[in-house]
Amino acid sequence: MNFYSCLIAQCAQTKSLNTLRALHTNVIKSGLSYLFLGHKLIDGYIKCRSLTEARKLFDELPIRHIVTWNTMISSHINYGKSKEAVEFYDNMLVEGVLPDAYTFSTISKAFSELGLLRHGQRAHGLTVVLGLEVLDGFVASALVDMYAKFDKMRDARLVFDRVLEKDVVLFTALIVGYVQHGLDGEALEVFEDMVNRGVKPNEYTLACLLISFGNLGDLVNGQLIHGIVVKSGLESVVASQTSLLTMYSRFNMVEDSIKVFNQLDYASHVTWTSFIVGLVQNGREEVAVSIFKEMIRCSVSPNPFTLSSILQACSSLAMLEVGEQIHAITLKLGLDGNKYAGAALINLYGKCGTVDKARSVFDLLTELDVVAINSMIYAYAQNGFGYEALKLFQSMEKLGLVPNGVTFISILLACNNAGLVEEGCQIFGSIRNNHNIELTRDHFACMIDLLGRSKRLEEAAMLMGEVRTPDVVLWRTLLNACKIHGEVEMAEKVMRKILELAPGDGGTHILLTNLYASAGKWNQVIEMKSTIRDLKLKKSPAMSWVDVNREVHTFMAGDLSHPRAHEIFEMLHGLIEKVKTLGYNPDTRFVWQDLDEEKKMSSLYYHSEKLAIAFALWKTTGRTTTIRIFKNLRVCGDCHSWIKFVSLLTGRDIIARDAKRFHHFKEGLCSCKDYW
Numbered sequence: 001m002n003f004y005s006c007l008i009a010q011c012a013q014t015k016s017l018n019t020l021r022a023l024h025t026n027v028i029k030s031g032l033s034y035l036f037l038g039h040k041l042i043d044g045y046i047k048c049r050s051l052t053e054a055r056k057l058f059d060e061l062p063i064r065h066i067v068t069w070n071t072m073i074s075s076h077i078n079y080g081k082s083k084e085a086v087e088f089y090d091n092m093l094v095e096g097v098l099p100d101a102y103t104f105s106t107i108s109k110a111f112s113e114l115g116l117l118r119h120g121q122r123a124h125g126l127t128v129v130l131g132l133e134v135l136d137g138f139v140a141s142a143l144v145d146m147y148a149k150f151d152k153m154r155d156a157r158l159v160f161d162r163v164l165e166k167d168v169v170l171f172t173a174l175i176v177g178y179v180q181h182g183l184d185g186e187a188l189e190v191f192e193d194m195v196n197r198g199v200k201p202n203e204y205t206l207a208c209l210l211i212s213f214g215n216l217g218d219l220v221n222g223q224l225i226h227g228i229v230v231k232s233g234l235e236s237v238v239a240s241q242t243s244l245l246t247m248y249s250r251f252n253m254v255e256d257s258i259k260v261f262n263q264l265d266y267a268s269h270v271t272w273t274s275f276i277v278g279l280v281q282n283g284r285e286e287v288a289v290s291i292f293k294e295m296i297r298c299s300v301s302p303n304p305f306t307l308s309s310i311l312q313a314c315s316s317l318a319m320l321e322v323g324e325q326i327h328a329i330t331l332k333l334g335l336d337g338n339k340y341a342g343a344a345l346i347n348l349y350g351k352c353g354t355v356d357k358a359r360s361v362f363d364l365l366t367e368l369d370v371v372a373i374n375s376m377i378y379a380y381a382q383n384g385f386g387y388e389a390l391k392l393f394q395s396m397e398k399l400g401l402v403p404n405g406v407t408f409i410s411i412l413l414a415c416n417n418a419g420l421v422e423e424g425c426q427i428f429g430s431i432r433n434n435h436n437i438e439l440t441r442d443h444f445a446c447m448i449d450l451l452g453r454s455k456r457l458e459e460a461a462m463l464m465g466e467v468r469t470p471d472v473v474l475w476r477t478l479l480n481a482c483k484i485h486g487e488v489e490m491a492e493k494v495m496r497k498i499l500e501l502a503p504g505d506g507g508t509h510i511l512l513t514n515l516y517a518s519a520g521k522w523n524q525v526i527e528m529k530s531t532i533r534d535l536k537l538k539k540s541p542a543m544s545w546v547d548v549n550r551e552v553h554t555f556m557a558g559d560l561s562h563p564r565a566h567e568i569f570e571m572l573h574g575l576i577e578k579v580k581t582l583g584y585n586p587d588t589r590f591v592w593q594d595l596d597e598e599k600k601m602s603s604l605y606y607h608s609e610k611l612a613i614a615f616a617l618w619k620t621t622g623r624t625t626t627i628r629i630f631k632n633l634r635v636c637g638d639c640h641s642w643i644k645f646v647s648l649l650t651g652r653d654i655i656a657r658d659a660k661r662f663h664h665f666k667e668g669l670c671s672c673k674d675y676w
Contacts, residue, residue, distance in 0.1 A: 017048040042068060046075045066100055074106045082110035086119065099123075101132055105142040112149035120146050124159075134162050141173040148177025153186075166197065172205045175212075184212040206232070207239035214250035222247050241267065242274040249278030254287075269295075273306040276313075285313035289322060301333065304340040311344035318630060318657065320352040321550070327361075337366035343375040350379025353628060353655040353662045370401050377410040383662040384671035386418025393427075405437055412446035416453070417661050419673060424450045441467065445477050452481025457490060472502050479508060483515040491515050506532070544608035544631045548619045555611040558603075564615070572614035576605055579645035587638040609639045613646060613654065626653040634658050644668050 045054035058064065058072055069092045076085040089107045092099065099107070104127050111120035124143055127133040133140060140163045147156035160166070160174045171194040178187035191209060194201065201209075206229050213222035226244060234240045241264060248257040261267065261275050272295045279288035292310045295302065302310070307330055314323035327336075327345055335341045342365045349358035358379040365372055373396060380389035393411045396403055403411075408431050415424030428447045431437050444467050451460040460478055464470055475498045482491035491512060498508045509532050516524040545554040555562065562568060576584075586604050609631055616627045635643075635658045647654050648668030656663045664671035 017045075017050055021053075043071055046071065051075065051079060051081070064095075064097070066097055066103070069097060070100070070102050070106065073103065073110075077106060077110050082113045085110045086114065086116065089123075098130065099126065101136045101139050104132060105138045108142040108146040112146045115150075117150050117152075120150070133159065134164050137163065137165065137167045137170050141169045144170065144173040144177060148173070148180065151181065153177060153181055153183065166194075166199065168194075168199050168202050168205065171199055172202065172208065175205060176208050179208050179212045179215070182215070184215045187212050201228075203229075203232075203234045203237040203239050206234065207237075207243035210240075210243035210247045214247035217251075219251055222251075241271040245271065245274045245278055249274075249281060252282055254279065254282050254284055258287075267300070269300050269303055269306065272300055273303060273309065276306060277309045280309050280313045280316075285316045288313045289317075289319065292326075296329070302329070304335055304338045307335065307341045308344040311341070311348045315344075315348045315351040318352055320348075320354065320628075323348040323352065336361070336364055339365060339367050339369055339372055343371050346372065346375040346379055350375070350382055351657075353383060353657060353664065355379055355383045355385060368399060368401070370396075370404055370407065373399075373401060374404075374406050374410055377407065377414060381410050381414035381417055383664060384417045384673075386414045386420045386423075389414035389418075390420070390423060403437075405440060405443075408437060409440075409442045409446060412443060412450070416446050416450040417672065419454070421450060421454045421456070441471065441474060444470075445474055448474065449477050449481065452478055453484060455485050457481060457485065457487055461490070470497075472498055472505060472508075475501070476505075476508060476511065479511050483511055486515070488515060488521070540632065542608050542631065542633050544612040544629055546612040546616045546627070546629045548616055553612070553615060555608045555615070557608050557611075558606040559608070559611060562611075562615070564618075567618050568611060568615045571618040572605065572610060575614060575617070575646055575649070576642075578649055579642060582645050582649060584642055584645040587641060589637070604638050607636060607639050609635060609656065610642060613643065617646075617650060617652070624652065626655060628655045629657070631656065631658045634660055635663060640670065644670055 042054045042057050045051075045057065054072070054075070058068065061068065069088065073085045073088045073092075076082070076088065085107065089099070089103070089110075092103075104123060107123060108120060111117070111123065120143075124133070127139055127143070133143065140159055143159045144156045147153070147159065156174060156177050160170060163170060171190060175187045175190050175194075178184070178190065187208070191201070191205070194205075206225055209225050210222060210229075213219070213225065226247075229240050229244070241260070244260050245257050248254075248260065257275065257278050261271075264271065267275075272291070276288050276291055276295075279285070279291065288310060292302070292306070292313075295306075307326060311323060311326055314320075314326065323345075327348075330336050330338075330341050330345065336345075342361055345361045346358045349355065349361065358376065362372065362376045373392065377389045377392055380386070380392065389411060393403070393407070393414075396407070408427065411427055412424055415421070415427065424447065428443070431439060431443060444463065448460045448463055451457070451463065457478075460481060464474065464478060467474060475494055479491055479494045479498065482488075482494060495508055495512050498505055502508075509528055513525055513528040513532070516522075516528060541556055543554060543556055545552055547553075553562070559565075588604065609629060612629045613627060616629070620627070635656055640663065643654055643656065643663070643665050645668065646652075647665040651667075654665040656665070661672070
């Protein structure tokens with residue numbers, strides 16, 4: 001018998017499934033009793049990752065001991081089969097086998113994963129009857145953890161208080177529960193009680209406290225816990241690493257995060273992910289991309305959360321090529337259908353103007369949820385594909401998905417960018433009638449912009465009156481609409497409202513200056529410019545940049561500093577003369593200086609977006625690839641018209657991303673349909 005036991009143990013250790021099957025056959029032929037070897041064979045099959053054969057043998061056993069039941073329950077939980085684990089637990093009770101401490105500490109995890117609160121409460125009652133709740137720390141810890149996951153912190157605390165001998169595992173379980181539910185003050189009270197009782201914290205306790213102090217904004221005590229982590233020799237523990245990086249990230253102390261990371265002897269994929277997430281959250285996207293590349297070089301496999309964060313960084317930087325490389329990694333890891341990575345990829349391609357790729361990713365998702373739908377609608381919205389966004393929005397009901405506040409903001413933005421006024425009004429009305437959705441300033445901003453751009457300024461102003469406390473952004477949205485349509489009188493009223501809220505708001509002064517200029521009110525322009533000088537306000541210079549052959553080139557209006565300025569201006573002049581023959585006529589309304597007509601036209605010719613496109617066309621002569629330019633401000637109306645003619649003249653697709661949206665120029669047309 002011992003001989004067989006040793007051989008089964010060896011098979012389990014070496015994961016030799018075929019050898020184990022042969023041994024099993026030999027046991028049957030030898031007529032040996034399952035009573036002694038049944039459990040060992042089941043354990044062997046489980047360690048060889050064959051739950052099916054373990055289950056088959058389990059069903060054949062004449063007598064099933066509590067240890068065997070526990071093995072089946074715990075193994076199914078470990079393999080992500082919590083539902084089957086609960087079935088084993090229920091069958092065990094039916095057969096009259098009483099659970100022990102190990103059973104309860106294991107099965108409670110399955111209850112919380114499946115949301116089976118009633119099952120959990122009944123199991124808790126049984127622990128009380130068996131006297132395990134107050135006497136066994138592991139059972140109590142499991143119950144505390146279970147109730148915390150059910151958001152029943154009061155019940156978790158009641159279990160904790162009844163335990164006679166409290167250990168570090170029990171204290172930590174309650175502290176973790178409090179922190180996860182944002183009850184950081186209560187967590188620190190429990191920690192204080194723990195210290196007073198002389199219970200020494202472990203790595204998980206300290207890791208949780210670091211998160212808690214980060215949440216509370218208590219840097220001093222957070223650094224104190226960091227010191228304890230170092231003195232305890234726990235810096236290399238994954239939980240400590242992750243929590244330290246998270247805490248310093250919360251305090252925007254990126255350099256400290258980098259210092260902690262660089263001091264690590266070893267970093268798990270969880271630590272790498274935590275570090276990258278912190279960098280992205282603190283606006284250090286370029287560093288995050290560099291760290292991700294190092295992670296790949298170290299042969300550490302990213303998980304969906306890593307990929308989601310780094311793709312977010314690529315989206316912010318419009319790094320399409322790097323994003324495509326990360327997409328390839330996602331495919332290689334088989335995570336292309338993952339909802340987190342998928343939503344991030346959709347967001348990336350949407351923000352880089354490649355909507356067709358965003359849709360391809362969307363169509364390959366294995367699980368569609370509201371987040372994925374929202375990402376795709378927003379991608380359509382940014383790029384001016386209003387009807388496509390509406391079609392997807394309308395499909396949500398068939399998919400059994402309920403739109404949330406973000407969905408409505410995205411679809412209103414889609415209507416706004418595509419000029420779908422009536423559709424936008426209808427959707428806004430449906431939000432008003434939906435008691436489950438609260439109208440926010442973002443919803444009002446989209447609608448006010450939509451009405452204002454459609455010259456329905458009185459309606460936009462009336463809608464503004466429905467907002468309880470309109471902020472500067474909302475008023476400036478209405479002011480911009482006044483500028484577009486030359487409504488000077490309303491603009492002056494709006495400006496007074498804005499200056500009541502923010503007397504030194506530079507954007508407002510500049511907007512009104514441009515409105516006066518477009519209306520030819522040069523005396524008011526002089527007054528506004530004098531005010532701007534007195535307030536020492538600065539206007540952000542218009543800048544455009546283009547990526548050609550993996551090198552970014554930046555241009556400002558009239559900029560002569562580029563080393564190839566001669567070639568750029570030569571190309572630009574040639575383009576201007578050629579597009580004039582196609583019907584391009586410089587629109588001097590977009591010149592905000594009091595100049596004669598010829599000088600106004602000349603100033604229009606050297607806008608930053610024109611320079612960027614001329615450079616890209618000169619540098620890529622003979623190619624048919626899409627030209628992508630970016631601008632920090634809105635594309636002006638004259639440049640918008642000029643780019644349409646250039647796309648018709650050259651046959652090249654041009655994608656321009658400005659401060660508000662994408663414009664897709666193709667064969668003389670733009671995706672915004674001139675509603676920009």
